[in-house]
Structures are given as C-alpha cells and as structure tokens.
Amino acid sequence: xxxxxxxxxxxxxxxxxxxxxxxxxxxxxxxxxxxxxxxxxxxxxxxxxxxxxxxxxxxxxxxxxxxxxxxxxxxxxxxxxxxxxxxxxxxxxxxxxxxxxxxxxxxxxxxxxxxxxxxxxxxxxxxxxxxxxxxxxxxxxxxxxxxxxxxxxxxxxxxxxxxxxxxxxxxxxxxxxxx
Numbered sequence: 001x002x003x004x005x006x007x008x009x010x011x012x013x014x015x016x017x018x019x020x021x022x023x024x025x026x027x028x029x030x031x032x033x034x035x036x037x038x039x040x041x042x043x044x045x046x047x048x049x050x051x052x053x054x055x056x057x058x059x060x061x062x063x064x065x066x067x068x069x070x071x072x073x074x075x076x077x078x079x080x081x082x083x084x085x086x087x088x089x090x091x092x093x094x095x096x097x098x099x100x101x102x103x104x105x106x107x108x109x110x111x112x113x114x115x116x117x118x119x120x121x122x123x124x125x126x127x128x129x130x131x132x133x134x135x136x137x138x139x140x141x142x143x144x145x146x147x148x149x150x151x152x153x154x155x156x157x158x159x160x161x162x163x164x165x166x167x168x169x170x171x172x173x174x175x176x177x178x179x
Contacts, residue, residue, distance in 0.1 A: 001074060003066035010050070015059045017077050020048045024070020025132060025140060028062040039141075039148040042067075044131050048075070051101060054094050057081070067140050104131065112151050120150040121160045 026043040111123040143157045
C-alpha cells in the first residue's frame, strides 16, 4: 500500500497486523493525556513494525504517520506468527532487525546525553543523515518535532539552526521550518 504524507498507518492502542516499510519514512507519535502528541521514533525503510509485536502480539504503543510518500507491505499477524514457529531462519532475521534497532536507539541515547544543545543537534543531524539521507532534518520534521526528539525547546532548535546556517555550515540542517 502507498501512504502519503500525513496519512496514518495504525493508531496507538490498535492491535493486529504487522507492516514492512519498503520505502519512505514514518514517525511514531504518542498521544498524551492532554491530547498533545510527542514524537517517539522514526521508522526507516526495511523495518518491520510494530517492533514490540515481532515475536508476540500486543497493542501499538503509538500512532504511525507517514512523513513522506511511503510504500508499506501489510503482514497478516496470524501468518507472521505461524511462520515464526516453523522457520528458525526467520527468527534469526527478526533478532538481527531488533539488534539493529537497538543500536540505532543507543545512538539516540547518545544524542540525548550530549553536553550542550548544539552537540545534541549535531549528533541528531549526523544520525539522521546516516539513516535517512539525503533529506535534511527540516525538510522532514518540524522544529517542534526535532526538539521533542532531542529534548530541546523549539525556540532553542530554531536558534541553533539559524546559527548553524549563518556560520556557512553545510545545508544538512538548513531551512528552518516553523512548527
């Protein structure tokens, strides 16, 4: 199936099928008690989601929203779990995918624990380009989402991006986008 920017693949609390992202980019947002959304994760091509349901079923912990046109393959849950019982190689493949995601998330933790806001943005920018290039951060995410992802206020992100681009830095974080 094809999802266009802003379309929802699944909602927080849903249970059922799994999905393989073939191309594009998804964000996982969590709805807070006050109705606001918080960006929790980015899903890159070749991931199978929801991650927490790869071995056994469970409700989705967030809502998956397309950040750009994305191609997604539906994987019926019953078929998926039945195949796991019969295919040790598939279980190993899932373990590898979970390990890769864990390493990606460890890099995210490094971003969050950086000493200065500028270091957080630089590390996020580097991470973003390692997994999502060639798009720039601000072509895909709002400044508010960037801030949520690295633990900074939108105003700080805006200031850092302006400083970064004013210094003649490469256009990896150029083009501030208002939230």
